[in-house]
Amino acid sequence: xxxxxxxxxxxxxxxxxxxTINCTYTATGYPSLFWYxxxxxxxxxxxxxxxxxxxxxxxxGFEATYRKETTSFHLEKGSVQVSDxxxxxxxxxxxxxxxxxxxxxxxxxx
Amino acid sequence: GAVVSQxxxxxxxxxxxxxKIECRSLDFQATTMFWxxxxxxxxxxxxxxxxxxxxxxxxxGVEKDKxxxxxxxxxxxxxxxTSAHPEDSSFYICSARDPSxxxxxxxxxxxxxxxxx
Numbered sequence: 001x002x003x004x005x006x007x008x009x010x011x012x013x014x015x016x017x018x019x020t021i022n023c024t025y026t027a028t029g030y031p032s033l034f035w036y037x038x039x040x041x042x043x044x045x046x047x048x049x050x051x052x053x054x055x056x057x058x059x060x061g062f063e064a065t066y067r068k069e070t071t072s073f074h075l076e077k078g079s080v081q082v083s084d085x086x087x088x089x090x091x092x093x094x095x096x097x098x099x100x101x102x103x104x105x106x107x108x109x110x
Numbered sequence: 111g112a113v114v115s116q117x118x119x120x121x122x123x124x125x126x127x128x129x130k131i132e133c134r135s136l137d138f139q140a141t142t143m144f145w146x147x148x149x150x151x152x153x154x155x156x157x158x159x160x161x162x163x164x165x166x167x168x169x170x171g172v173e174k175d176k177x178x179x180x181x182x183x184x185x186x187x188x189x190x191x192t193s194a195h196p197e198d199s200s201f202y203i204c205s206a207r208d209p210s211x212x213x214x215x216x217x218x219x220x221x222x223x224x225x226x227x
Contacts, residue, residue, distance in 0.1 A: 042220055
């Protein structure tokens with residue numbers, strides 16, 4: 001069925017390390033893809049999105065490219081900061097409803 | 111950006127009582143709101159889609175008589191957990207879609223932690 005699969009966490013990195021969180025989806029057609037971030041004690045915030053194949057979403061140093069051929073939308077950041085510690089959710093839009101991955105917890109140590 | 115609030119942020123209740131959670135869009139009118147449930151270390155699971163002025167659409171496996179949803183105005187949707195039991199303890203999150211925005215972006219509330227004793 002339709003789903004989103006994310007890399008399992010937790011992911012622990014040192015400050016300034018390179019980050020990749022993998023996300024693949026199973027869907028009919030070409031849905032819009034999203035990354036949401038949930039900081040401790042807060043609600044979800046949209047981090048970035050891409051609406052069609054080969055689109056690259058970017059925000060706050062994070063990037064993700066919509067890869068139709070591999071049905072992937074991996075999240076990357078070149079140099080993480082302690083303040084990036086949060087849970088990251090990959091999602092896609094199905095008829096106006098969001099389908100979420102299981103979330104990946106990121107912990108960045110100074 | 112668009113702001114969505116939830117009240118209360120946390121609630122503790124006794125088994126068998128009912129609890130109401132409010133979701134408000136503060137600076138936009140939301141014809142559609144969504145209710146999610148999040149278990150510890152797990153993803154958000156959509157419970158229902160709430161449309162202003164009409165009945166909510168529940169996802170498969172969600173008891174509509176257990177989780178009552180009312181979307182009486184363009185800025186307010188409520189979720190009532192009736193006759194709550196310990197297994198209903200969870201983090202409940204609402205979101206609202208801004209129809210004036212581009213695409214189908216949803217804006218999320220901060221969530222409500224429900225603990226049923």
